[in-house]
Amino acid sequence: MKLAIVAITRHGIALAGRMLAVLPDTRLFVPEKFRADAERVAPDASCSYPGKVGDQIPALFAAFEGIIAIVSVGAVVRLIAPHLRDKTQDPAVVVVDEAGKFAIPVLSGHLGGANALARQLATALGATPVLTTASDVRQTLAVDLLGRELGWTLEASHETLVRASAAVVNDEPVALVQEVGRTDWWPHHANGRSGPLPANLALFDQLEAIDPTAFAAVLWISHRELPTALAEPLRGKLVIYRPG
Known part of the structure; x- marks a missing residue:
């Protein structure tokens, strides 16, 4: 800097x-x-x-x-x-x-x-x-910084990012689906996280495995295009991360 x-x-x-x-x-x-x-x-x-x-x-x-x-x-x-x-x-x-x-x-x-x-x-x-900043004070996940230090990019509207961030810091159920990319992102996340993953974060390895109605936000790490059948159920709650 x-x-x-x-x-x-x-x-x-x-x-x-x-x-x-x-x-x-x-x-x-x-x-x-x-x-x-x-x-x-x-x-x-x-x-x-x-x-x-x-x-x-x-x-x-x-x-x-x-x-x-x-x-x-x-x-x-x-x-x-x-x-x-x-x-x-x-x-x-x-x-x-x-x-x-x-x-x-x-x-x-x-x-x-x-x-x-x-x-x-x-x-x-x-x-x-x-x-x-709530996510830094509580050492929880920062939705708009996930994977940034690894070169990941994200796809989501500003409104969806705000909604997903609020879900994380307010302890609402959030699904994190990782299909590709490095899995050691948590220790390096947002300048380092030493504690466990947030308790309200549920981990999955396939997007199709989640029930969209059960989560306030869904964080999807993938190279795939969004399946057509999930586009409407995930509208307004899906943040997509693209590893380089």
Whole structure:
């Protein structure tokens, strides 16, 4: 992930120096008056700017996949609000307090990787990651991330993804049908899952083996086309994953 760190105080710049030691491909952005301080902690990776930090947000959003802001949460919310598009395009944004005690994802935590970045920063700084995404907090299955680290793609409407995700986190019965692909996806899923599979997840090896009426959502890992006879019974509840 290509990252930018934004710091607006001397204490923040010092903390940024600790982050830069463990984050490759990262640049530090500071106000012009702190140019010398930034160059001391990041001689080859610092940029200073004139004017207000808010004026830098459009360029940062365009150029970086993730932004770490050593700024108050409230200020960051106000700064980024005018530039938000949608969760498939917005960069990950994580706020870290000047004391380095907390790493707080505020944008694109789940799909954009801010939760994973917060965990990485927490490990590096000895901080606490403040996560609020239900699937990450509960360490359950993230429907829109299943198999992403393995190169799988998914086919489903936004409405179906929302419905299936809600079924998982609300402990409704969900069928997972895996006909192809690697079966070791759970330990690597959504930055790692160490516990057992969710209890509301029922595993099958053929789509035809399930009763569509018994499940709130069906997650199907396959190369096959959807059988015509199942198209209507699974309408609105089927998410298809295509392993590469």
